[in-house]
Amino acid sequence: MDKLLIEGGLPLRGETAISGAKNAALPMLTAALLTAEPVTFTNVPDLNDIGTMLRLLAQMGVVVERQGDTVTLDAAGLDQPVAPYEMVKTMRASILVLGPLVARMGEARVSLPGGCAIGARPVDQHIKGLTAMGAHIAVEQGYVHAKCARLNGARLFTDMVTVTGTENLMMAACLAAGDTVIENAAREPEVVDLANCLVAMGAQISGAGTDVIRIRGVERLHGAVHRIMPDRIETGTYLCAAAATGGEIRLTGTSAAYLDVVVDKLMDAGCEIATERDAIRLKAPQRLTAVSIRTAPYPAFPTDMQAQFMAINAVADGTAIIRETIFENRFMHAVELIRLGADIRIDGNTAFVKGVGQLNGATVMATDLRASAGLVIAGLAARGETLVDRIYHLDRGYESLERKLAALGARVRRVK
Ligand code: EPZ
Secondary structure, eight states: OOEEEEEEOOOOEEEEEOOBOHHHHHHHHHHGGGOSSOEEEESOOOOHHHHHHHHHHHTTTOEEEEETTEEEEEOTTOOOOEEOHHHHTTOGGGGGGHHHHHHHHSEEEEEOOOOBTTBOOOOHHHHHHHHHTTOEEEEETTEEEEEOSSOBOOEEEOSSOOHHHHHHHHHHHTTSBSEEEEETOOOOHHHHHHHHHHHHTTOEEEOBTBSEEEEEOOSOOOOEEEEOOBOHHHHHHHHHHHHHTTOEEEEESOOSTTOHHHHHHHHHTTOEEEEETTEEEEEOOSSOBOOOEEBOSTTSBOGGGHHHHHHHHHTSBSEEEEEOOSOTTOOHHHHHHHHTTOEEEEETTEEEEEOOSOOBOOEEEOOSHHHHHHHHHHHHHSBEEEEEEOTHHHHHHOTTHHHHHHHTTOEEEEEO
16 A cells, blocks of 8 residues: 655745546546547546546447547447446446436436445435436445436426536436526536537537526537536645744746635735636745635535645634535644644534644644545654555545655655
8 A cells, every 4th residue: 555755844946737637537538428429538637536437438339549648539339328337436426327228228227326434425316317208216235226218308406516426417407309408507617517528429418517407408518629627626725834943935827726725825824825817836935824624515625625625724823713514524633733732622513723833744644535635744844754544535636746746855665
């Protein structure tokens, strides 16, 4: 099991490039199931989750071609609408094949993703929406069995804002008979990027980015070429690493466009931030000022940046209050940060983080993707050596992490 050895206490200085967004690429790869024509994606990040999704699609009969950051998928030969447990259990986003398979093939057998470290994460809204569109769905032996000759457009309302729920239903509605309205839809930029890709494939969609998305079903979709948007969470993660180490960095191939609330909070914490057309620069203060956050669906503060902000608040001046409203168990990084010397008290879904003058390196363990990012940030700020264990979590969502951190002057090494 790989570990990351970090020598902390050095300000990050330099420039590195941001990759395409994992959470835009994953639904888009499944959108290729909706057509018998080839679909090409550029700026695809090189991540374990992307590899898992491509293997999942290939075992269904999709022809996968990959050259660098360009991926072409050809689902003409799609003949196995099944997502097996042994593949789904490693990546919850596999549930994103459900909507496209039912829409294109009239059937699907998709393993339930099961929970994960940050929460139960059920998929009841995905099932409720497809049922409303006419699918006959049974959940048996841990699999979702869906059948439907052709989906019908429907008026859908999700009980809570769900990103992949919105994406699954939007993709399914593209080939349904008639009109579909999704109310209480997720407004995340990745949902908009997916909608733009589907429209390029011939779908008729309006309202993406608002909480009401309208889709007029069509007979079939055609091929397209689409560039994946930059990863706003990877961007925010490196900004936090520079902020926590008193550094000064420039990130290219990205923008602050979808990070308003994160950028605002970093400025409240004392950072100077400048944005260019496709780059963003941050200069950290000598010491950060504590900033409180409350996670909520976009455009509010993203839950995927919560662990990173707990890390920067651990070394800030003052006390921050962090409220996590999306997932029921997304504070597992707190106990690991405390091992580094952080002063954190958890009370239900609220964390009270009292900044300390200095963290000290220790061995810590990653539990989920963004928690591990928070531990890396704290390790970079801590004095001495920090060893982060189980960094396979990081490899799921951060491309070439050591290389990018080294480009910013960090002393990090992957050890077996
Ligand atoms: C997406 O997960 C992201 N993953 C997550 O990023 C992100 O944390 C999350 O949205 C919230 O922004 C991808 O896009 C691949 P949800 P998703 O459905 O869609 C509950 C990362 O780090 N819910 O928006 O699975 C659910 O339990 C990952 O890159 C139901 O109860 O999240 C949660 O409490 C982690 N029933 C809340 O809604 C459902 O049917 C929001 O979940 C669906 C969701």
